[in-house]
Amino acid sequence: MTLSGSVDGPCWHVSVQTAPAPGGFVCTVRVAHECASGAFEHEFEYLTRHTVEREALLAGLREGMMWIDHKMAHAFDF
Template sequence: MTISANAQQGSWSVSVETEAAPEGGFQATIHVKHESPEGDFEHTFHHARVFIVEREAVLEGLREGMTWIALKTTRTIGV
């Protein structure tokens, strides 16, 4: 079974999908999106960890995506 979830903060959004990892467990794919008049921005990446429980993969994926947004909006990282 695949679980997906999303969260939104202002003009930023995060969506997460899980998939079975080849070595067992579940991996989260994280999609971060920002909509603005200057142009839309999207970034997709995998969570570094593989999780035994699919629910944990989704929750950690959302947390990682929101952390990524916080780092991007404070200009701590640039992509």
């Protein structure tokens, strides 16, 4: 079984979907936000393994929200 979840803010969105992996579960994280220069979307694999699928989902959502926080603070630019 795979789990999915999402968190939305005023101009951003984070969604996560888990997948089974050897030794537990990993997840795919999708982030999107609107800014002055236009819409931005990015997808990445969060490969930290968790033995409990729910924990993988929550960790992926936290990682996505940290990614959005850094992106919106202009910590990196792409």
